[in-house]
Amino acid sequence: MSQEEIDRIARKVMQRRKPLTPADQERAEAIRRHTAELEQKGRRQVGEDQMRIWQAWGESEIARIDRERGETSI
Numbered sequence: 001m002s003q004e005e006i007d008r009i010a011r012k013v014m015q016r017r018k019p020l021t022p023a024d025q026e027r028a029e030a031i032r033r034h035t036a037e038l039e040q041k042g043r044r045q046v047g048e049d050q051m052r053i054w055q056a057w058g059e060s061e062i063a064r065i066d067r068e069r070g071e072t073s074i
Helices: 003-016 022-041 048-069
Strands: none
16 A cells, blocks of 8 residues: 555545544543653563563463363473
8 A cells, every 4th residue: 555545544534533522632631641641650660479470371371272272381
């Protein structure tokens, strides 16, 4: 798909959108502010306990998928 086609489709989609109501604009602005605050804070560090939980979950999912396929995991 060429860039011209992408631009044409984007213009067509944007023309169909209804204008935002004041309440929608306020909500959109609140979301933008909240997102900006989260980006400023950065990701918090994950503790060792949480890492172990995620690791165990991932391993159990791999084992489940293997069982569904009829395979055995080591």
